[in-house]
Amino acid sequence: MHSEIATLGTRFQVASWGEAGLGQSFNVSSIEHVGRPLASEIFNEFDEAGLLLVLKRLPGEKNAAYKRRLFDVFRRRANATYKGLLYGITRELGLELFSPFRIAILRTAGMPNGRNPVIEFDGPEVRVWADRLVDSTPELTLDRFDMSIAQLVTAINVSIYISATVPIATIGLERAMQIADQSSLVHVSSELLTDSVVNVLENRNLVAGSLFFSGTTAYTTRVGTPEAVTAPGRYFLDRTSGTLISFESPGPVAAIRYQYLVDPLEVVASPIILHNIQGTTFKRKMFERVLLEDGTTALGLPTPLGTDLINELLSVKGTLYGK
Amino acid sequence: MDEQSLGYQLLNVVARQSDDLWRQVAQQGMNYFVPTANLDDIDVVYKFRLARSFNFVPSEDAGGVVTFRYPTVTGRIGTTPYTIASTSRNNIEDFWYLALPNRLTRGAVSTGRHVIVAAGTSIGGSPLLNTDATVFPGSGVPYIPSRLWVTLAGGTTYLSSRDNIPLRGLVRLTGLTRANVLDSELIIFLHDGTQSTTKEWQRIDRVDIHNIEPSGAIGDPRPPATIRIEASRFNDGPYEDFYNFEHSKHSKELHPTFLNVRSYTNSAGGALPVLEKINYIVDSFFSRISEDPGVLPTGSTLIDREVVKRAELLDEAGVVLPGVRDMKVQPFSTRIWVLDTSNRVHIYDRYWHYPNLGAATAKNYDANCFIEVLSHHEVLNNDLVLEFFQGRLTKTPVRHRVYLQRPDGSKAVISETGTLDVWSPGGGFVFTAPVGRILRTPATVRLSQRGDWIFTLEVRYADNSSETDQRIVSVESKRALRTLDLTTNGFPAGTYTGLSFDSDQKLWVLDVAGTKHELVPHYDVMLVDFNKKIIFFREPFDQVSVVP
Secondary structure, three states, X not given: OHHHHHHHOOEEEOOOOHHHOOOOEEEHHHOOEEEOOEEEEOOOHHHHHHHHHOOOOOOOOOHHHHHHHHHHHXXXXXXXXXXXXXXXXXXXXXXXXXXXXXXXXXXXXXXXXOOEOEEEEEOOEEEEEOEOOOOOOOOEEEEXXXXXXXXXXXXXXXXXXXXXXXXXXXXXXXXXXXEOOEEOEEEEEEEEOOOOOEEEOOOOOEOOOOOEEEOOXXXXXEXXXXXXXXXXXXXXXXXXXOEEEEOOOOOOOOEEEEEEEOOOEEOOEOOOOOOOOOOHHHHHHHEEEEEOOOOOEEEEEEOHHHHHHHHHHHHHHHHHOOO | OOOOOHHHHHHHHHHHHHHHHHHHHHHHHHOOOHHHOOOOOOOEXXXXXXXXXXXXXXXXXXXXXXXXXXXXEEEEEOOEEEEEEEOOXXXXXXXXXXXXXXXXEEEEEEOOOOXXXXXXXXXXXXXXXXXXXXXXXXXXXXXXXXXXXXXXXXXXXXEEEEOOEEEEEEEEEEEEEOOOOEEEEEEEEOOOEEEEEEEEEEEEEEEEEEOOEOOOOOOOOOXXXXXXXXXXOOOOOOOOOHHHOOOOOOOOOOOOEEEEEXXXXXXXXXXXXXXXXXXXXXXXXXXXXXXXXXXXXXXXXXEEEEEEEEEEEEOOOOOEOOOEEEEEEOOOOOEEEEEEOOOEEEEEEOOOOOOOHHHOOOOOOOOOEEEEEOOOEEOOOOEEEEEEEEOOOOOOEEEEEEEEEOOOOOEEEEOOOOOXXXXXXXXXXXXXXXXXXXXXEEEEEEOOOOEEEEEEEEEEEOOOOEEEXXXXXXXXXXXXXXXXXXXXXXXXXXXXXXXXXXXXXXXXXXXXXXXXXXXXXXXXXXXXXXXXXXXXXXXXXXXXXXXX
């Protein structure tokens, strides 16, 4: 064919052309090759970093988006915990965490309306507590499974202890289940104290009654004012600022365990919704609740949602085990 | 330094190449680290594999070398066709790094604020609670990913001590970072100036300022220092940032120089849109407290600025711009983007014109009598003052003449009174004796043409010897490599006032209403692999058609 073109210049003859028959001639310069170009990634310095961080560039992903995912590896580690899975899956799919709204503790004349007001996102349930350490039942219990974010915010703002900022319109339409499980009450298992009579802790808004000291006898009796710190063992705690003042230095190995309230809480959400099928709250979504003779309930047959999920899980079982 | 001396010419032969090499090495160094790597590096291309039966049309160049002719290629996005151009050298540098955009589209639009704390805000109110924090930088609209620029002005004391503890001027920002983390950042100030944050922010909730005087304390009659915080710098030049840094790191000149655009009034009273190279005059105290040229104070008494060079700005067609509003240097490139008053953006290279001194054919570099000019770089219709001196009083000049050659080749004699007379090969000599070392009275010439003017001084001495000195003065102009009109490229009609690159190296343009529009350049170019029969594109076309 090539030699024919060379011989005939810009025209050549076709041996066969369907119904058009023999002897048709075509102008080579008029033949169009038509198609759709495919994205092709060029390996560059960001891919080098990706090799080190075990994070490949997604098909067609530009440098700026890839760079953000690379940074995210340092900020949000992926592992087998709830958070780790959420971080890892969100990142690997090229999605991003976002903050749909903020939650702040409501105050009157500068004082919180509740003693230890807390909000908890736990599976489909959202619970608001007036005092998380004392109360046996929450002030509000919301089922967010079928709610939008905007609907959830409206429901939360019924509370007299906390308030949520109104999300922007587009985010408000998203499912409330996109909000990750989290709590405004955080537990610090151990924080070292400096060998000084004044210690400013890393966190503020400490929860009263949650403090426990170890490795020291400098904090045995809590007093109401800094001026009352007049004898060994006496100490003053400013819960709001996280400041500890003691009569004597706590020594070199002193540590403190405490809980604190995050205020305001920047709520974290992800387009990825992780369900814990072992979780009590989600099991209620997967199975019918059956009333027993003693008045309690037990899990019964799977709901339509539960059936779908079980079938889905069974379908990937073979893949997981290489079958 | 006389930039037309032999030594300067010798150095200048390698200066640009050396500077380019330094920039490339510096860029490679920055590419080692993810935070500083060049986001504009080649990343995703779109390739179209031709059928194996496809044959490129051979062509033979003048030297008899047989190559292939570039095919005629059209790309389509939807139903809109775009003609694809080939590159001059068909390599990656031309295809990616040196290609010029041939069209623009409007990308994201942000109506959020980019000014977090307005200029002139007193630090006396610290902590500054940004009451409008929820709408910075964008409430529901894409915000401009950016580091913040913090400017302090009017401060007199940044270093102090209390109870023998040294204190430094501090600004602490608290808010939500781009990574959706509640965080804070501390910036240390030692003097008035502008610094950028290291973090990218999407919301600032609180600004705390410490240890800066005057702080607006009760009883202090002094006006307090002021603070300004911006997420993007629109129309706020000159920009003392890394990418606008003119000198190479290893330059022996301590003075950093930066570029800016403005309207300049020339000697004829006309307003010229110009690009200026600005030199910062830095005193030794500054050198002691900071070696970082990116942290230059503005408005401080420590330093001053001077314009060392300027060039009139022309569009791609060679027509002078109607006016300029803003400029930005494209990161990791030699490109300067300029916004004019007709809502057009122009792309210039950052190279400065140096005249070909080979045109000074008659120049005697060791001439005893010589011309001196204040600057070898002027702009159109500026007046140039020429002075004439005798260096050593070893010989007696008996006659001399001065004449000029305009860029269009025409010549004129400069008379002793400064008027321009008709030039003739032997005419125009004057016979007045020098006064001391002054050969003759200075002359003023209005430079009425763009290009290189050659001034010549011919001197005949009593011993019948003669010398000639020549100076080339350039009337500078820069012609845009590309001019693109915003309103014909999909941007709404209106007035656009500023340009800014965000931290993703994307370009934004600000309109007079405060809305930011992402300016997306498009490159309809191709790279052809003739052997493997693959054509690479930069744009994600839905369909391409290729004709040999």
